[in-house]
Amino acid sequence: MSKPVSSEQSLNYKWDVCLSNMVVQSTVGIGIGIISSAIMFRRAAWPVWGGLGFGLGKAYADCNAKLKTFPAVHQELQTVTNEEKK
Amino acid sequence: MHQQLKTVRKHLPLVKQNANRSFWVHSVQNTLETPNVKPEPKKPSSPIPPTNGKEHVRPDGNAKGSKKLRNSFRLLVFLGLTGYAGGVWYSFEDPKFYDAFAKYAPFGDRLLPAIEHSWVGYKFFGGNKIVIHDKPKMMQPNASEGVSSDIVGQAKRKELAIPSELKHSESSDRESNDKPTTKPNTEPNTSAEVKENAKTVAVSDLGLDQETGLSVTAAPVINQTLQRAHEEEIKDQTRKVEASLNEANQLRVQLSHLQDEQKDVYEKRLNSKMEEWNSKIGELLAERDQQWRELFEQEKQLQQNIHDSRLHEELVRATAVYEAKLKNELTEQAIEMERMHLQAVKAQVEQERGSRLGKLGELRSSFEELQKLARGVIFDNGRMTKFIDVQKALEKVEKDVNLRNSQSLEKDLQDLKDATQEDQLSGLAFNVIDSTLQSGPVLSKKELQMKFDVLSKEIYKTCFLTVDSGFLGHMKSLLLSQLPANLFKSPEIQSVQNVLSEARSNLMADDYDGVVKNLLTLSQWSRALSKDWIESCRRKLELQQAINIIKGSALYASQMQEEGKE
Numbered sequence: 001m002s003k004p005v006s007s008e009q010s011l012n013y014k015w016d017v018c019l020s021n022m023v024v025q026s027t028v029g030i031g032i033g034i035i036s037s038a039i040m041f042r043r044a045a046w047p048v049w050g051g052l053g054f055g056l057g058k059a060y061a062d063c064n065a066k067l068k069t070f071p072a073v074h075q076e077l078q079t080v081t082n083e084e085k086k
Numbered sequence: 087m088h089q090q091l092k093t094v095r096k097h098l099p100l101v102k103q104n105a106n107r108s109f110w111v112h113s114v115q116n117t118l119e120t121p122n123v124k125p126e127p128k129k130p131s132s133p134i135p136p137t138n139g140k141e142h143v144r145p146d147g148n149a150k151g152s153k154k155l156r157n158s159f160r161l162l163v164f165l166g167l168t169g170y171a172g173g174v175w176y177s178f179e180d181p182k183f184y185d186a187f188a189k190y191a192p193f194g195d196r197l198l199p200a201i202e203h204s205w206v207g208y209k210f211f212g213g214n215k216i217v218i219h220d221k222p223k224m225m226q227p228n229a230s231e232g233v234s235s236d237i238v239g240q241a242k243r244k245e246l247a248i249p250s251e252l253k254h255s256e257s258s259d260r261e262s263n264d265k266p267t268t269k270p271n272t273e274p275n276t277s278a279e280v281k282e283n284a285k286t287v288a289v290s291d292l293g294l295d296q297e298t299g300l301s302v303t304a305a306p307v308i309n310q311t312l313q314r315a316h317e318e319e320i321k322d323q324t325r326k327v328e329a330s331l332n333e334a335n336q337l338r339v340q341l342s343h344l345q346d347e348q349k350d351v352y353e354k355r356l357n358s359k360m361e362e363w364n365s366k367i368g369e370l371l372a373e374r375d376q377q378w379r380e381l382f383e384q385e386k387q388l389q390q391n392i393h394d395s396r397l398h399e400e401l402v403r404a405t406a407v408y409e410a411k412l413k414n415e416l417t418e419q420a421i422e423m424e425r426m427h428l429q430a431v432k433a434q435v436e437q438e439r440g441s442r443l444g445k446l447g448e449l450r451s452s453f454e455e456l457q458k459l460a461r462g463v464i465f466d467n468g469r470m471t472k473f474i475d476v477q478k479a480l481e482k483v484e485k486d487v488n489l490r491n492s493q494s495l496e497k498d499l500q501d502l503k504d505a506t507q508e509d510q511l512s513g514l515a516f517n518v519i520d521s522t523l524q525s526g527p528v529l530s531k532k533e534l535q536m537k538f539d540v541l542s543k544e545i546y547k548t549c550f551l552t553v554d555s556g557f558l559g560h561m562k563s564l565l566l567s568q569l570p571a572n573l574f575k576s577p578e579i580q581s582v583q584n585v586l587s588e589a590r591s592n593l594m595a596d597d598y599d600g601v602v603k604n605l606l607t608l609s610q611w612s613r614a615l616s617k618d619w620i621e622s623c624r625r626k627l628e629l630q631q632a633i634n635i636i637k638g639s640a641l642y643a644s645q646m647q648e649e650g651k652e
Contacts, residue, residue, distance in 0.1 A: 007618035
């Protein structure tokens with residue numbers, strides 16, 4: 001269950017999303033690099049670094065786009081619990 | 087001993103035969119001969135030492151290719167050399183080819199003369215086509231015998247040409263000089279006299295020329311032939327020649343005189359012409375100089391005028407710019423002075439307003455105290471019960487809202503509804519309270535203050551952002567916001583800080599309306615971040631206003647009730 005993000009925490013929330021994206025995408029890039037290195041490039045190191053670079057680059061681009069979105073501070077989908085309703 | 091040697095020699099071929107037998111035969115023989123003796127273990131042969139170096143693997147294709155190339159190169163060189171040698175040989179056969187070869191063949195002009203003058207040229211190619219002898223023929227010991235048939239023929243021809251009288255005179259001279267023992271022979275002998283004549287007539291070789299190396303032949307003796315020729319004719323001829331020579335000399339002298347005269351005439355004419363042309367050239371040059379000076383003066387005047395006009399334009403422009411600049415400065419000063427005046431006026435107005443507002447605030451607070459006292463008195467007297475009921479219900483509701491006691495809140499709201507059901511305005515205010523409570527939690531003052539502290543920090547972090555700030559802009563803003571605020575003097579950051587401090591002071595004074603107004607002056611990220619806080623503040627304001635409306639309405643209704651009773 002995800003809590004709604006208050007407006008004063010929206011920027012911090014965006015930063016959290018950026019960092020998590022960075023970690024995830026760099027991991028995916030490294031994974032793809034490892035697989036391609038093992039299959040096609042005879043266990044060379046450069047595909048791993050290339051995958052990492054691609055992942056970090058994509059994460060940077062996504063973060064840049066997210067941080068540039070202004071002015072609407074949209075709230076994430078919230079799941080209202082029975083306790084909050086009460 | 088001898089027998090032993092014989093046996094050894096006898097068995098030598100057998101030894102050789104044995105040595106040629108195979109390994110297996112030897113091993114079988116050894117085992118049969120010595121069964122109990124183990125054969126010595128075969129020592130491993132020494133390993134083949136590794137050869138350090140490249141393996142010469144010659145692909146056949148490359149070897150063949152290189153051989154072909156080498157052979158073709160050799161053939162080319164050989165053909166070239168033979169062709170060149172053939173050209174050299176043929177150049178000595180054909181003079182035209184000699185010239186062509188010397189001109190066009192490489193090193194031909196140097197090679198051909200070198201060969202020609204060397205022993206090879208003289209031996210094989212004939213050199214300069216001139217016969218060279220070591221000693222002249224006349225100096226040779228057997229000259230008379232060795233005289234060639236050509237020379238003999240020449241002597242015969244010359245002998246026939248000489249008149250007989252001269253011959254006889256010569257012969258008589260010779261007889262008088264010598265001691266004659268023999269009679270003079272009038273008839274020339276074919277062999278002896280011819281030979282003698284040939285001696286005198288023969289072309290005499292003087293030897294090799296030291297410079298050129300060619301053999302030099304002496305010219306035939308002219309005096310002797312002239313003596314034999316007709317003297318009178320010769321004398322006539324000489325006289326004629328002398329006369330012609332004299333005439334030629336005279337003519338030469340005349341020609342030289344004429345030449346001198348003509349030379350003088352031409353020189354005079356040349357000098358006169360030179361003077362004439364020099365004077366003309368001088369006049370032309372003077373005229374041209376005059377024209378050039380005039381043109382120069384005109385051009386100079388023109389350029390001067392252009393320069394003056396440009397200078398004037400530049401001066402005008404510069405003065406206009408300077409005047410505009412001065413004007414701008416004056417207007418800036420005027421604006422500044424007006425602004426200062428306005429600021430002073432504003433400050434004065436604010437001061438007065440503050441004092442008046444302070445007075446108004448005092449009045450309000452004293453009025454509220456008075457109201458409380460009056461209510462207390464009325465309550466004690468048992469009057470305005472309706473208002474008191476409503477007020478009690480409102481206080482309970484407020485308490486439940488502050489404490490977030492949802493269970494009693496419903497009951498208290500119901501009580502409030504019952505108390506305000508008669509009044510329409512109170513009913514509307516109650517609906518507002520109900521909807522506000524349903525839209526979200528209403529924060530207390532402390533909670534609002536705490537949230538505002540968090541909000542102000544977040545707003546300050548976004549002070550350094552622009553409209554299109556991305557990742558790097560946000561990073562920069564985060565880093566700069568960690569530094570003390572006093573370092574930054576830019577008006578934007580200062581304005582944000584002023585707004586936040588003003589809002590805080592309003593919040594401390596419970597002026598939620600003022601806080602909301604201050605926060606609404608912010609823009610961009612600051613405005614977006616303060617959205618939720620403004621919403622919660624508005625909710626609190628709405629609730630408070632609804633409660634005030636209900637209170638006021640209930641008070642009015644009670645007062646009206648009291649007046650009706652009276």
